[in-house]
Amino acid sequence: MLSDQKTKNDMAEARARTTVAVEQLRNFLYGGESKWGIHYRLLRIISEDPTFDKSDRPFMTRKDRYKRAIRMTNRVYELQNIHGWSNAETAEALDLIDEDLPIHLSSATFDPVFLDQCGPNLREKYGELVANRGIQGTYLQTELAHGSDVASLETTATYILHTQEFEIHSPTLTSTKWWAGAAGRTATHGVVQAQLILPDGKIMGPHLFLVQLRSLDDHKTLPGITVGDIGPKALGGYATVDNGFARFDHVRIPRENMLSEYSQVTENGQYIRPPHAKLSYGGMMAVRSLLVGKGAWVIAKAATVSIRYCTVRRQGGRGSDGLERQVITYPGVYYRLLPVLSHAYIFITLGRNLLEQMTVMSKQLASGDVSMVSEMHLTSCALKILATTMGAQDAETARRAMGGHGFSEFAGVGRYYADFLPATTYEGDNFVLDLQIVRGALKAYHSLQSIGLSAEAAAQLPPSSAYLRFLLPEFVTKFAEPDWRNPQQVVVLLEKRAAMMVRNRADEANFDASMDSRVSKAAIDAYLAGRIHELIENMPHVLSIREAAIVGKLYTLTLLTLVEAGLVDILSFGLLPQKSGGDPSRGLRVSINTLCTELLPEVIGLTDAFGFTDWQLDSALGVYDGSVYEQLWACAQMEPLNKEEPVDGYERFIRPVFRRGRQLSAGQKPRL
């Protein structure tokens, strides 16, 4: 009896209605058929191994979640041996686990910083061990009182001339290292950001030092070091990672443990400067770039779950078939969900492109060429802000679109949100990064002003500030309302808006509290719009006609919703013609609705193309076959509270309340 065919029928019918070639789109999203093939092979192995079963996860303590995390990590390395995976395949296998593991934090922060900056001696000694996981590192930058403002860090590294050692010390409570990924219980070594103090007492600013934290024999904490886990994170997010604290009590390390690729202290205490300040830029940018793709796949998962559930959920007025309406057909629902789907498609591709550019830049940096750094800094900041802010927001939008059941842990989307949310704050708080975007925009603006605004100068602008060409006099005519189905015209509108906003910000002495975040948004939107336009232009080269058209519409939808979200600026600067008595944004809004309704029959195909298995999504509401109510029922039967009858605590805490209540009702004075 406890089955339900209706939702499964709805899903099968919706899937049959889809006209897009799902496999073609899937290969496109994964960057080619062979990449999908590798992905799927790894996915099968991992998801069929009982180590990676998720059914108990919702009921585990954080302590057990951590233990499960290290167990899964060990198993992936076992599987690497068994199947002879390459390091890239092993990394992909680790990424298939939908939890951040301690090893992820080591790989994302310690490894690039250490391998990039360690210098030849440390590389000789530790390079292989790091690459093969003979040791595990943690990157100790943030302290209780300071984070990305490294100049203010309080931990000291004092060079001791007569022993040729550095003494690492935490002089205050506030200098305690905090949040370091995998430091809490896992890592054996740390790269410590500390103020370098020379024998003459001169403070040289923050530098990096390798400090062993735990014994390689028994994993016990080494003398002089206090290290531990900082405790649970908000919303149950990131439960599997042992973000840690660390304190150093005059801990001595050899002189060679200073990371010396770019600066060194000689035996006799002389400081040797780095050749170029920008050379150590790579690490943070690389992490930011990774976050773009990560955000994209979070959005993809949230979109898939919510769109599937809203396809089989029926509610409200009955149609001619006697059935209630599928929730996805309500304008208030599809208007929220389809842009989410669109963002996933966009950021999956942009994230991959960004990583490819990062690889090019790394090679150039290795040969001392820093020409890409400034532009890559700006574009990686811009895309990091976009993909993480949108990632969190879209996951919550998708969750809330599911109504009541969306608040069940079994819906899964709350978990995606909680685990991804800190990305809006780490590797540069998005609100702080906004200021970097504004600084970059103003720099481009002023340099354009100084060389004189001309078509030649405008042609030299890099993609991050190409929108400034619309300050050229020939563009300062009022535009008619764009053709909203013409991406190029829409992009121009967003670029003009950014140009106006940046000029206004440069000219304005008395600016207000929110101006910088608005200017940053305008500049980022213009950059994104330019990239989306390129993607649309590129469609016919990578997809069949029909698929290119549909994905093109999906991309256009984000262009239009960017305009919609930027309407205040656009109307303020008169970039849309005012209509007497009417609403100048009407055409735009109607176009968004039309695009949505055209895309609606394809949404199951477009989400199937992400290639998610039920094991990956781990969502009762996002199951492939649509059996959402069966899944909710089955999940609830697992709840530990249901294992005892009466519930544990009844005799001591529930029964006495009823007893007193009955006594009171009978007019007796209740006994305690």
Place this chain on the structure above:
Amino acid sequence: MLSDQKTKNDMAEARARTTVAVEQLRNFLYGGESKWGIHYRLLRIISEDPTFDKSDRPFMTRKDRYKRAIRMTNRVYELQNIHGWSNAETAEALDLIDEDLPIHLSSATFDPVFLDQCGPNLREKYGELVANRGIQGTYLQTELAHGSDVASLETTATYILHTQEFEIHSPTLTSTKWWAGAAGRTATHGVVQAQLILPDGKIMGPHLFLVQLRSLDDHKTLPGITVGDIGPKALGGYATVDNGFARFDHVRIPRENMLSEYSQVTENGQYIRPPHAKLSYGGMMAVRSLLVGKGAWVIAKAATVSIRYCTVRRQGGRGSDGLERQVITYPGVYYRLLPVLSHAYIFITLGRNLLEQMTVMSKQLASGDVSMVSEMHLTSCALKILATTMGAQDAETARRAMGGHGFSEFAGVGRYYADFLPATTYEGDNFVLDLQIVRGALKAYHSLQSIGLSAEAAAQLPPSSAYLRFLLPEFVTKFAEPDWRNPQQVVVLLEKRAAMMVRNRADEANFDASMDSRVSKAAIDAYLAGRIHELIENMPHVLSIREAAIVGKLYTLTLLTLVEAGLVDILSFGLLPQKSGGDPSRGLRVSINTLCTELLPEVIGLTDAFGFTDWQLDSALGVYDGSVYEQLWACAQMEPLNKEEPVDGYERFIRPVFRRGRQLSAGQKPRL
């Protein structure tokens, strides 16, 4: 060594700088000195009782959280006996616990529905028991496949003529009751919404039936009933409440167990209709009204924590005193936090006013007077949407303003968010309630059109649609830019916007996907603006001159940010004069910034006035004395992961990874 005086000094200095009379404001917020006195007396008793200690809470499983919840509930009733508390005092004591308890759900949903609609026989038998907690109820409406659309519920209640019983039955999987508060493990009785089926097979729509779920002897589930907990909720929210499922397998109940205040089935199976459809409206409205005050206090807690932390957190450029800047002094920070503080002040007062009106309406309803129902329905919907949407959003804004440490569970604000978040969806999904607001607005508009737009007709408009008076021809002149410090002019702008939006919606055939949510927002904003204006006008009667001025500014801040958020509409309808080349919203934005900077020295006093103790906030970052880093350190030492060295799992799961890594690095083939 592990102490830190700096943050404590910052807090003491900020507190000394405040000029507002904190006690006066506190009494104002609590509705008078005597109410504060009762509150504080209860607070002391509860917070000093070890039952209510919170220090282990972050590390508990949900099973233990539930057990702690029933333990705390029992203790409150013990304390009621010990101290001779009234029922109102006991209810307030239960509300002081910052977790939703099973008993809260019974009180908020089962009690009002049962006591309002049970009729004389059931009241005689169960009224006292319900009031004294001799039994505990659960309200079983929502099913797996249907929620607020009660007409589509599937559970049946068939009248059996020859035994004079109803047979309660769950015919399908999707008819399983789901989400019912306290049903999972606690409640003994349920009020079940079920389709009434008469002996002739006629289906009479959903009606209410009292069904005993568990034995009063041993609390075991009764025959024919399957009941249990639905499992954990998203984001770790609502962990203490046993939201439950329930299925009925042809369960027989006596005819008297139909709730018969408004409709009945006679012994021979005749249906007697309710006298007036609106009479049973009270319950849902009462819960919505409660949510306004609840949201207000969530916002107040989040604002207090975040403002306190941002006051003692220093970061960035150093001032003339050699110290880094207090984070709260950054425009990007105070611009986000001060509106949050403002919302708390507004909704605390509006929530109390709404409850007073509900009491008046209940009395009128009891004597058959339904004149207040329509307006109360609209205003309680409007304020529920506002207070819950803002409550969730503001809590997240406050959390994110705290940067990295805001993502620690110990920050507390994530917990406020997760526990409050479902309020945006339950008791009417805010997106669905928007449609009710639009319907109400259109009804008022059309009725105004039908009687003819005149000053007399406009004067009759109730507060929820008073903004429609701006459709009168005499108001259709273009306004100059308002004086942004003059609340009345700002309110007029928001009312004109609503009037334009509603007229536009009524005239527009081809409306788009987001129009209804925008129209709803405009109508709600106009209503809220009118109420804020009343509050400002009332200030001199309830506060001293200085305090009235400061709170007045705080209220005005929300008026201005409402305009800012509504700029697209305001610009679209030409309600702000366009400035050639410039930004028409400039004056508004600068005024917001000025207001914020004027309020900034008072924020510690304004948040102290909420009267929160450290026990209430349970936040390392929100402590009264500012010792945020000491608290974070102390909390982390409690983490169970830190209790073992090496960590549990090291031998089996960490060590093998290192061993294989060392073998690989030494050029050996690793063993499994």
